[in-house]
Amino acid sequence: MQSNTALEYDYSVAKLYMWTTVIFGIVGMTIGVLIAAQLAFPELNYLMGEYGTFSRLRPLHTNVVIYGFTLSGIMASFYYSAPRVLKVSMGELPLINALAKFQFVAYLVAATGMVISLGMGITANKEYAQMEWPLDVLIVVYWVIWGINMFALIGARREKALYISLWYYIACFLGVAMLYLFNNMEVPTLFFSGGLGAWYHSVSMYAGTNDALVQWWWGHNAVAFVFTVPIIALIYYFLPKESGQAVYSYKLSLLSFWGLMFVYLWAGGHHLLWSTVPDWMQTMGSIFSVVLILPSWGSAINMLLTMKGEWNQLTENPLIKFMVLASTFYMLSTLEGPIQAVKSVNAIAHFTDWIPGHVHDGVLGWVAFMIFAALMHMSTRVFKREIYSKSLLEAQFWIQTTGVVLYFTSMWIAGITQGMMWRAVDEYGNLMYSFIDTVTVLHPYYTIRAIGGLLFLIGVFMFAYNLYKTATAGRKLENEPQFRSPMA
């Protein structure tokens, strides 16, 4: 058996995904800042004709940050860390390495197709599952290849027991596969209409209430299996590696893993409270959302306690800052979600800006922060260089944290304001406000949110520059650092 230091890992696939993470991050978040600004300043809708309206750009923003930025970050981390915890290099499996590169090409093709088709308005119109069936087929192929690669690596492993991160990667693979397949069941019109109409068009297999159920079973659990499960895989690998601390509790990680797997899917119904889906389903969704606090906080607390006795690292190492704040935002977000899932709160919060506010404290504070930290940690090992600038990382951290705080606080106020105004009645029981009153009142909050988003985007540019300089101009390292990533 080879020891860890003797094995030379092949990072070629991880590197490819590192760069797409950065590119999609910049593209997706730039669109995000633009559409945030459009709500405050509607004139910005007319920059690109019919292709530049808020409505056309919003799915581009969501899809590019989810399937571009986040998924690339997950894949980069997977192809970096999975071989290391299994103690087998991608280079030892030439066929799997080639397949992984093919998977990357399929990814680029699908992502390009996604940007073009959504830009043109070709859409199945189910949120976070907008892509039409030809792209869906490609994505299934892509996902299956990932599964093959994952299990081939596992099959060739030298380390018998699967590390915690791998549990989460396996769950991510299985969960997304199941949910994506069922939610995207659609009938292409091409095959049943005698070749009439657009070849890419399809109709959903489910109608109305059923479609809503399946969609939010997916929508909620896309959050679970893309924004939560694989990001936990990241933190379980990168936080102990960067800090040199062992994971605080094995039992807690067991409890939170199996708890999360069991509870998460039940909670999907909380997107459909007060709708036409059966009442018992809504109640189940509500209850399980509250139960979900336990496994979520289990992971987060496990991570925070991993730093026990080593809190000084928080002041010394910006990567630890990113990761500790990420798990803190994860705690905030997983407490906020269940609060919104309580029926009486949901009656006010649903359909308002509090919901995008909640989404963004999770995705900016938790997902994006974890990905930044993971990529920076990797860069010192992958490029065998020192991180180009510590002060730039510090500045990025504070600018982005300010951005996230501005974002979610303004959306809390906006959401509750609007929710209360919609239902406000005068002394005779008549509605007090016309709908447009509840829109104009939001202008200051929309402005603050756009500023928050802009700050975050500036941080992304700083990160991109820092990463690029690390890869090209960082001081060369003789030996791979054992724990803390060296930085200048």
Place this chain on the structure above:
Amino acid sequence: MFHWLEKNPFLFSVGVFIVIAFAGLIEILPNFAEAARPIKGLKPYTVLELAGKEVYKKDNCIACHSQLIRPFKAETDRYGQYSLSGEYAYDRPFLWGSKRTGPDLHRVGNYRTSDWHANHMWDPKSVVPTSIMPAYKHQFKNIADTETAYAEAVTVKRVFNTPYGPEIAPSKEAYEKYYKEKLLPEAKKIAKEMKNKEVEAMVNQGKVPEIVALIAYLNRLK
């Protein structure tokens, strides 16, 4: 405790799959057939309305508008009768939306007219001065994809038994006949109500712009 499982990736994966899959089975399956039933008297969308629904999807109206009236007094006062499951029986996909940057549209056909929509889509500020909705002028120029809408009607008729008559059939001739005899007259009526000379002239030439189809769809929402 579970170390044996972590050394057996196959059993581990099977375990994970079972744990995550059965919540879906228990929550989604029991009411599936019941939830698919239409309310009495519900008619399937006409092809023009379907083409309008495609415009609604293409310009992604659900980014800002819901089609789900919740059972609260504040909502029924503002938008009308709360939504019923059976009203959505022909909605593939469902278009409930998840955000109300603008008002709910599930019963917009009850209180807005064709010419109101025409003015509003051309320039929202002309009817709601402080509106933050963008103008959708391109819908007055782009031709609606009625053939794809027809293909959709044929598909749902054949695959899901949606109750369309014999005029919906899988051939180019059937489509052209339908277009001339059913779709164009329907479009002409809307164009006339819109009080827009250019749109009316276009429809009279046999071309249906997106806005006409969209308004047909919005008027249908009641």
